[in-house]
Amino acid sequence: MGLYGVSILVVEDAPDVLEVFTTLLRLEGADAVGAANGVDALAVARKQRLDVVVVDLGLPDIPGEVLIRAMIAAAVPPPTVVVITGEHEPAVSRAREAGASAIFTKPCEWGHVLRYLNGLNLVAA
Numbered sequence: 001m002g003l004y005g006v007s008i009l010v011v012e013d014a015p016d017v018l019e020v021f022t023t024l025l026r027l028e029g030a031d032a033v034g035a036a037n038g039v040d041a042l043a044v045a046r047k048q049r050l051d052v053v054v055v056d057l058g059l060p061d062i063p064g065e066v067l068i069r070a071m072i073a074a075a076v077p078p079p080t081v082v083v084i085t086g087e088h089e090p091a092v093s094r095a096r097e098a099g100a101s102a103i104f105t106k107p108c109e110w111g112h113v114l115r116y117l118n119g120l121n122l123v124a125a
Contacts, residue, residue, distance in 0.1 A: 002029040002118070003025065003028040003117060003118070003122070004029035004030075006029070006030045006051045007031045007049060007051045007052070008025050008032045008033075008050070008052045009035060009050050009052070009054070009079075010022050011035045011041040011054065011059065012034065012036070012054075012084075013036050013056065013059050013060050015036065018036060021034070028114065028117075037059055039061055039062065042071075045070075045074045045075065050079040052082060052117065052120075053071050053080070054083075054084055055081060055083055055085075056083070057085040057095055058091075064083070064087070064094070064098075065095050065098035066098075068095060069099065080122075082100065082102045083100045083103040084113065085103070085105065085106060
């Protein structure tokens with residue numbers, strides 16, 4: 001399987017977590033890039049096609065559910081949005097309502113995230 005050629009944007013404001021997530025995704029073969037906030041994430045989305053957006057809900061500039069809606073609305077076809085967050089209710093419900101396809105709560109088992117992503121059967125365009 002693997003994520004070879006799959007375009008993934010990781011949106012995470014903690015620099016160490018952002019680096020770890022993007023590195024792990026690259027090791028799986030993904031074309032992974034990172035953004036430390038919502039504004040930067042939207043700029044990346046305007047420049048390139050994304051298959052998946054992995055987003056934290058606790059961003060410093062844009063509420064997570066607002067970013068999710070914007071990412072989904074910005075592209076055809078829309079990216080799959082996966083949330084990895086330390087936030088709880090009601091933020092998790094708002095993310096689901098905004099269009100997140102899966103939500104993992106920190107600390108999460110990285111293997112579960114990878115199994116989910118591999119199960120999407122994404123094919124690089």
